[in-house]
Amino acid sequence: MAARMLALCLIWTALAPSAFADDLHAVWDRLLGEYVVDGADGVDRVDYDRLRAAEADRAALDAYIAALEAQPVSTLARGEQFALWANLYNAVTVRLIVEGNPERSIMQIRPNLFSIGPWGADRVMVEGRALSLDDIEHAIMRRQFEAALVHYAVNCASIGCPDIRRRAWRAQTLDEDLDAAARAYVNHPRGVTVTGRGLVISRIYKWYEEDFGGNDSGVIAHLLRYAEPELASAINANPRIASHAYDWALNRPE
DSSP states (O other), X not given: OHHHHHHHHHHTSOOSOOOOOGGGGHHHHHHHHHHEEOOTTSOOEEOHHHHHXXXXXXXXXXXXXXXXXXXXXXXXXXXXXHHHHHHHHHHHHHHHHHHHOOSSOGGGOOXXXXXXXXXXXXXXXXXXXXXXXXXXXXXXXXXXXXXXXXXXXXXXXXXXXXXXXXXXXXXXXXXXXHHHHHHHHHTSTTTEEEETTEEEEETHHHHTGGGXXXXXXXXXXXXXXXXXXXXXXHHHHSOOEEEEEOOOSBOOOO
């Protein structure tokens, strides 16, 4: 597994900047704008049932994923690579839910009896290599880019995850969009909740602690980087992580 991750990382290191057909993402913009809806709890929801019933839009999603697979990603500039991988990950995840139609959670999609969720199975073919969602997130994105920010870009179809956004990721606005995504998550209760006994924070910060400073102090520093003034004041008043939480319920409309 480690050798596979290293090989993938080395393959998709940007060789030289090249022009990228940015309008390729226009299809994904339209689908996100049509099927991502507001949740009363402040969490964006995806109307998978309505998309499942829309044959033309399902075909458009398939065509978009195929178009991303066909891109010569190793020749793209870094920002374009990040946007392509993040959009591909999210589009494939949406398709997984539409096709698999799990009742409660993405964790119910299991390629075999020993699978924990759908992430380890090959889902796409990019530059002649079969890739899983795990490959895209862990072997490529977290190794090539700022790992902490990758977690705010990829969406696992769950309430506990950062929002999927209503527009495709794009290189031109990547820095400000990632900053906004991180702030939105950190300042939502599923990112950080202040209690009398300390902070209850997303389990993402525990699962991938190494991406957020490697210990509680590093995680706190990361949270303070994006916390709004009221939250930052509360964190500084009691910078103790009491526990972690994560909601695997499907991010479908309430």
